[in-house]
Amino acid sequence: MDPLREKVKTLLQEKTISAFLGMKQDYDHAIPFLFTSPEGVESLIIGDARYPMAKIFPKIAHKYPDHHLGIMVRGCDEKALIELYRNHQLERSQVIPLGVACSGELAQKCNCPTPYPSQCIVGEAQERPFDRSALDTIESLSLEERFTYWTNQFGKCIKCYGCRNICPVCFCEVCTLEDKPLIPLGEIPPQVPSFHLSRAFHMAGRCIDCGLCEEGCPVDIPLRTLYRKVREVVKDLFDFLPGEEKEEEPPLHTLGDGTFKLK
Amino acid sequence: MRYTTVPTICSYCGCGCELLFEVLDGELVGTIPSKANPINHGSLCIKGWTAHEFVVSEKRLEKPLIRKNGELKEASWEEALSLISLRLKEIKHSSGAESLACLSSAKCTNEENYLMQKLMRAALGTNTIDHCARL
């Protein structure tokens, strides 16, 4: 943590950045906070819990487009930022990310294969094996069993919009899930399976597999499993994986060149 | 340029989920669920997610309003409370205490709700008491 605090203090003192978005120890709470003075950096911590840094950051960056801003990034936050640059939601030149590798426990809890950003100020980059067991289990079921399984899961939904609200790559100002002709008002659970199928389709070419959606779901729907499948489908069909540092347009952003053929 | 998050408890129902209000330059802009609280574990319902909206809403009442000649007009607390007390007594006298009912709120504190039911049961004499979270 000290190397991080030193780095942030230096950046603030030299006015390389106007402010730094990180976590602050506030009595017994660890909260996201924007540090603007070198003195205040004493209370900067990394914290045990993951908060959506990449979701909060654009709010500040859009209000102050002429300032350079620092942000504490984990592996997932960095991927989210790459996708935000790709979708023209954030200016890369405005952002100075400081990388933090996740602890072994957090990486275990998150089932994350790459719990580290490209450059770490704190922590060591340690890869973990990718646990595909949830997907394997579902794929081993028959079609009818899968339908029953997912209908049961989607039937738990209380339409809190938590998955969409917390998702760092969900930035649309007008959301399809609030479109009345598609998703009628006043139904709990919301249209099964349209609601979740629509969201899953929107995640094609966008989802970075951060897992915040599943963590924020009050009824434990296995959203991450569903979106991981979408990621695999997009990777297989179009060789595109969101979060990778590649100069590529996502497959659904452009009409294409006509070479893609349905099998 | 000031941004902070303020830990607070959702005021909507009896669950008491913890949330973090996002405050940017003194303005309330959003809500994030708190991951530190064992009650909600980083989840919220739709009311919790939109809790920041009502705080700064233009539709919030700021002064007592009394309907005069079909239109709502601003009034003082004195005038409003006197009118309420007068009308409640009148209705109790003309139609009986059972014609009175009360709709309280899960947003009130336990103490406020205690006072409300005491007022209705002991002072006015009716059992018809309910609160908004039941709807």
Next chain:
Amino acid sequence: MLSIPSIRETSMAEEARFEPKIIAFCCNWCSYAGADLAGGMRLKYAANLRPIRVMCSGRISPHFIIKAFQEGADGVLVTGCHIGDCHYMQGNYITAKRVAILKELLNFIGISPERLRLEWIAASEGDKFKRVADEFTEKIRALGPSTINTISFNQ
């Protein structure tokens, strides 16, 4: 409070001759004209298709297809111009991409991907339209009614 779906039993009479409900999205310039030609040629084909004309198959948002299934369609047929012949040049390029992703997704959540079919039909291919309509109807008849509308949750 867990909701448990109950699958309504289909009556013997219904199963005896199940008539699939198929929504066919047709692009104005090629496939709708092809369907028109099938009519002009007096070709008899399955009456189970409900055509919906759009200006270009690229206009077909995946939400249209999802909505069709949600509202009880047993099958969805997406038709458009052949690659390279799109009236708007590249409109149909993205249709193929969308349908490919959606088929995989439908399979994953337990809806047979064969209920969604993409076909390029030119304005001169009235006979192809008839053939596809008949084939697809039989395919859906064999697959059976869509299970989506039998979902109910015990409130």
